Amino acid sequence: MIRFESVSKRYDSGAYAVQDLDLQINAGELCVLVGPSGGGKTTVLRMVNRLVEPTIGRVLVDGRDIATLDRVELRRRTGYVIQQPGLFPHLKVADNVASVPNLLGWDRARVRARVGELLELVGLDPAIYAGRYPHQLSGGQAQRVGVARALAGDPPVLLMDEPFGAVDPIARERLQQEFLRLQAQLHKTVILVTHDVDEAVTMGDRIAVLSQAGVLQQYDTPAELLGHPATPFVADFIGADRGLRRLAVTPIEVTDLYTPPVVGPRTTVDAALAAVKAEGTRWALVVSDEGRLLGWVDPAGPPDGPRQRDGAQTVALYMRPLTARVGLDCSLKVAFAEMLQNDAAWVAVLDGDRYVGVLTPDTLHAALRRSVGGEPVQVIS
Numbered sequence: 001m002i003r004f005e006s007v008s009k010r011y012d013s014g015a016y017a018v019q020d021l022d023l024q025i026n027a028g029e030l031c032v033l034v035g036p037s038g039g040g041k042t043t044v045l046r047m048v049n050r051l052v053e054p055t056i057g058r059v060l061v062d063g064r065d066i067a068t069l070d071r072v073e074l075r076r077r078t079g080y081v082i083q084q085p086g087l088f089p090h091l092k093v094a095d096n097v098a099s100v101p102n103l104l105g106w107d108r109a110r111v112r113a114r115v116g117e118l119l120e121l122v123g124l125d126p127a128i129y130a131g132r133y134p135h136q137l138s139g140g141q142a143q144r145v146g147v148a149r150a151l152a153g154d155p156p157v158l159l160m161d162e163p164f165g166a167v168d169p170i171a172r173e174r175l176q177q178e179f180l181r182l183q184a185q186l187h188k189t190v191i192l193v194t195h196d197v198d199e200a201v202t203m204g205d206r207i208a209v210l211s212q213a214g215v216l217q218q219y220d221t222p223a224e225l226l227g228h229p230a231t232p233f234v235a236d237f238i239g240a241d242r243g244l245r246r247l248a249v250t251p252i253e254v255t256d257l258y259t260p261p262v263v264g265p266r267t268t269v270d271a272a273l274a275a276v277k278a279e280g281t282r283w284a285l286v287v288s289d290e291g292r293l294l295g296w297v298d299p300a301g302p303p304d305g306p307r308q309r310d311g312a313q314t315v316a317l318y319m320r321p322l323t324a325r326v327g328l329d330c331s332l333k334v335a336f337a338e339m340l341q342n343d344a345a346w347v348a349v350l351d352g353d354r355y356v357g358v359l360t361p362d363t364l365h366a367a368l369r370r371s372v373g374g375e376p377v378q379v380i381s
């Protein structure tokens with residue numbers, strides 16, 4: 001756990017970089033710092049490994065005031081991915097990654113094994129990349145090496161200063177997802193700095209928004225921050241499209257779903273027609289006895305369609321596949337993307353194999369409204 005207690009940092013110029021900061025990052029959580037350039041983000045980060053000392057206040061790691069800890073020891077326990085890739089240019093990738101294990105005095109075989117393991121972990125084939133120099137890497141590859149190097153000594157705390165800053169948006173999203181996958185296995189206590197609100201929302205368990213001169217404006221979960229910005233600064237910083245961003249942090253709930261009429265594959269077309277008419281709709285879903293979604297059917301048939309429905313036949317004969325599907329554990333954003341990608345009015349929601357309900361544009365909108373406590377949301381009309 002990392003704890004800032006009334007921490008200020010004032011440089012000799014007299015200007016504050018950080019002011020009266022109280023912040024607690026629980027063990028295993030990923031805290032994102034966002035804010036404008038010069039807002040004190042890097043300063044906050046560097047106070048955790050004592051590259052910057054607070055002017056006033058204390059920083060505690062696992063309950064111990066770090067001012068009383070040995071600096072070298074502290075830095076070994078703290079992985080640091082610096083702003084810009086920041087690799088040692090004259091060292092090969094393997095030696096960059098090995099720098100902390102070497103400092104720790106590990107024997108060669110153990111260092112080699114660790115380097116290989118870490119390069120694999122960040123998605124770089126050691127056979128190809130271990131022997132390269134930093135200038136022979138793309139921006140994204142260099143940043144992966146930076147992450148591998150920070151993880152090398154298996155530090156419980158990881159400080160990441162714009163770790164994905166130098167890569168294009170597509171590589172960036174992939175790196176974010178890969179890092180989240182890693183974090184789900186490693187449970188590091190992470191402070192990650194970014195300029196990018198979308199990155200903060202995607203990555204953070206909690207987000208701290210710092211304004212100019214290092215004043216903490218809000219410290220909350222992404223959903224709270226987007227739903228209830230505490231100050232005009234925060235509202236302005238996270239932007240007018242926060243409704244859209246909220247999609248990413250709002251889970252699907254069963255109560256959001258529309259449940260159209262459901263028929264079995266052996267139901268007759270006549271019976272299905274009666275079922276949809278009773279519901280005042282036109283389409284039914286076809287679900288197996290085991291609860292698996294088989295498809296959808298329009299029992300009345302297209303008004304001037306090519307094929308007349310035979311009322312005595314089973315719906316299985318006329319059934320169509322429902323390709324837009326998401327898991328119940330997805331965010332509304334994923335569901336919305338699925339809807340757009342399939343150009344579908346219905347996205348089936350599944351709990352494992354079991355069909356649960358469908359999301360429609362209307363129910364998606366209602367879910368979003370629920371998530372912001374009934375405020376109108378200008379996202380989907």
Ligand SMILES: Nc1ncnc2c1ncn2[C@@H]1O[C@H](COP(=O)(O)OP(=O)(O)OP(=O)(O)O)[C@@H](O)[C@H]1O
Nearest residue numbers: 011012013016017036037038039040041042043044
């Ligand atoms: N060594 C220093 N001496 C004097 N002022 C400094 C020093 N380091 C940083 N500052 C000032 O402290 C403030 C905060 O800087 P910091 O690097 O923490 O900002 P940041 O939020 O990381 O910005 P960016 O997003 O541009 O990286 C800035 O106004 C900066 O000019």
Ligand SMILES: [Mg+2]
Nearest residue numbers: 041042043083
């Ligand atoms: Mg910075």
